[in-house]
Amino acid sequence: MRVLDARALGRATLARQLLLDRADAPVLDTVAHLGGLQAQEPQEPFVGLWSRLRGFEPTALSDLLTGRRVVRTHLMRRTVHLVTAEDALSWRPRHDAMLRGRVLGTYRRELEGVDLAELAAAGRAVMADGEPRSMSELARALADRWPEPGPRALGEMLVAALIPMVQLPPRGLWRTRAGVRNAPFTAWLGREPDPPAPPGTDPVGETLVRRYLAAFGPAASADLRAWCGLAGLPAAVAAVRGELVALRDERGRELLDLPEAPRPDPDTPAPVRFLPAFDNVILGYHDRSRIIDDVHRGLSVTGARVVLVDGRVAATWVVEDGTVSVTPLRRLARADRAEVAEEGRALAAFLSDGDGDRVRVGAAPP
Template sequence: MPEHATTVLDTRALNRATLARQHLLTRADSSVTEAVAHLCGLQAQEPQEPFTGLWSRLSGFAPGQLDDALTGRTMVRTHLMRRTVHLVTAADALAWRARHDTMLRGRVLGTYRRELAGIDLDEVAAAGRAVMSDQQPRTMSELVRALEDRWPGPPRRALGELLVAALVPMVQLPPRGLWQQSAGVRNLPMATWLERDIDPLPADAADPVGQQLLRRYLTAYGPAAGADLRAWCGLAGLPAAVKAARARDELVVFRDERGRELLDLPDAPRPDPDTPAPVRFLPAFDNAILGYHDRSRIIDTAHLGLSVAGHRTVLVDGRVTATWTVRDHRLHVSPLRPLTAPEEDAVHAEAWDLAAFLDGDIEGVQLDAGS
């Protein structure tokens, strides 16, 4: 295997690699479906946030493009990586779901271990599929009500999450997730909505689906450590997939400044660390931040809490440097450190462009006092 273990990539080098692969260094000309596939999905439990994430990454992005992908069933919203709702291509949802099943069950049971103790998971899954076999969309509450006579013990929330997030692969149907629409969650089995069965998990010790996840993750997030891969997908490190890729000399290895081993693809972009990085506005829960165990390449330790608390962030020189929100008809930017005059100008310019994209009743941009 080609070894670059003596080559150390510092934080700035990792930052520029991340920005390049996340389409945050230069906006891409690809289609929405191509972009979401490249990014391995967008975290999307807040249904409007992916629109900002795509606007910051794609040239000429229009909200209708994502709407068309969702209503046209080439994109779906489903529980997948980390048990969170992700916007992913239909092809990836079908190919990856079976590989995530064990993790999804484990995470729900870990949250509701006491409430779900002793429950027969296969029996509950079969009953849930039977209820949904009429091909009628249901809310989680409606699905639980259809089954609660048989399982009256667990709280509705616990039984509902077990069914919808783990046992029965579901998609959240439009209008949930469409541009500027507020709609509750209505679920339908993935195979019903996409009119195709989920790909079965291959009985192969080399974990071919895991190998695909590894390659795709490194394409969009590398160079990265095994812990970063686990943090992104929630799976247990994919050791067989990594071993198989190493055996075929498909990976190169670097080190970070802490001495951690970083895996990467040989021909993946690793720009010069001095490459200028434009201001970018990120949505809440963006995977450019959350897709790593060690997030120091893009956010300072002091601000790590922002990445999990739902704050929308602003990248300045490639790093989280401000938060942003819309309130009182203004787009507010709150810096986390003092900005230089050129930085303020760049933030203002990008903020006005974002305000125009959001196309609401935003009347101005305000740079609030920094913290």
């Protein structure tokens, strides 16, 4: 069985994630290919797409949001993701149990004794007037009936788990600051999510396996679970295993992959790339070592924006007074610093609509 070292895995990941070469692809197709983009910070997906697409225009994503072809919704890992409307409608029922379980894991004591079916029906009745609401507005509308849990527990259970909801524009539009206003799938997309599959079948799970490997493979089953948050996928993996190839990493873990998916030569040059906060190229794995050193693993969950140098996290970046400011995590070679500065100037121009290209690359840590 072929063994892939960390560098080979990293290059495969970069190729699947469109980070080796920017792609000439429509934004909608790219969001679908990536299996969505984590979007709890509304402006971050724009940087993620800029780093992956040649000539990316932010208005293209904004138009997809207002045109109801891409939506912001709670999905994988109970986090807000930007996904195609088609995927949201298809995938949401497969995530329902996980979403409920994760909200209960946070608010089990507050929600003890609450009949969730009754709560869901009451929430749907409130939203039936077609008016979008914030989480707190929806919770307050039901507080007289369920005073004990408190608005946070009620609101999160309703919006993140019990009622498939979309976060409406203008939230998530380019250069727009707006609060969260929620509407049910039926109100925004015109129909309910697809019905659950018959018992004993898992077509959505099988699709998730294939789609994950296309965007993140080669990967272990634990990586798949870390990406989507779903525990019940072994049967789906088993169902499609005959379509897949089996590989191993240097530690002996079995990795699965699509036979024809790209696995570039480990020596393929990897350009500098600036990634947004919470990018799935890092969060989408249980074993994140193919992209980020264990000593820096915490950066991936604290919202740090990172810079890839030779395919690995080597710096963080922020925007300060219109300047892209880069802080290296290790000493960078002169050529790497020059490439970081060049890509940083391009990012600064993108973020300022071409009005500036200021970048500052700090000193390496001692």
